[in-house]
Amino acid sequence: MTGNIVARRYAKALFSLGLGQGGDAVAAYGRDLDALAVVLEKAPELLRVFANPIFVASEKMAVLGNVLADLSVSPMVKNFLGLLAEKERLSFLPDIAAYYRTLLDEAQGVVRGRLVTAVSLAEARQDQIKSKLEAQTGKKLVLDFAVDPDILGGVMLKVGDKVLDASLRAQLQILKEQIKRGD
Structure with a gap:
């Protein structure tokens, strides 16, 4: 500390x-x-x-x-x-x-983020995603793209201190917990 x-x-x-x-x-x-x-x-x-x-x-x-x-x-x-x-x-x-x-x-109004997908994305698709996220945040975005086959599908996005886990692995985990609880 x-x-x-x-x-x-x-x-x-x-x-x-x-x-x-x-x-x-x-x-x-x-x-x-x-x-x-x-x-x-x-x-x-x-x-x-x-x-x-x-x-x-x-x-x-x-x-x-x-x-x-x-x-x-x-x-x-x-x-x-x-x-x-x-x-x-x-x-x-x-x-x-x-x-x-x-x-x-x-100071420059830049936000850093990381987008994880199960498969690699084409550069044109990466640019498209980045520009949409910049439009939503209203700030310049420096986005790091990564591939993790363990997420099975979907995306995991971390921008600043916000995390969006829309991966298939996360959805299956939620479903598993609901089955355990009997929902």
Whole structure:
């Protein structure tokens, strides 16, 4: 829980700095954090180094400097990462990046969702579904499509904090419960 609070606090601080800079700074900082989060996801041993209290802040910053050499990160984000190293908070980077993405989505009116079907959908059908959902929500939608044959048929849709389970598996489960109760 503490990690979540720390991540939110730092993400909000960087977001506020980006808003103060104006222009595309907020989105650019988000792209920088996302790029770094992808690197950390691919190399979890880096996160273990950042979380290890044996290494001092200067050693962690040196490791981070090597990682940043491959990425083109803005000077503000580099300074932000230096602050995280100094305060022993580099291990929170993935959480900070995730919450920053949430703040950016809210500011841009973007809602993220996931649509799961039993079979893969053609790209034209995916676009059609996405545009209908955007019309219903009135917001820009970033929809992730997935296939899960275990749902048997129908769809499972999660948009924001709302979930619609119209899968055949769910319908059969409801029917099973009704039979058990004797309805």
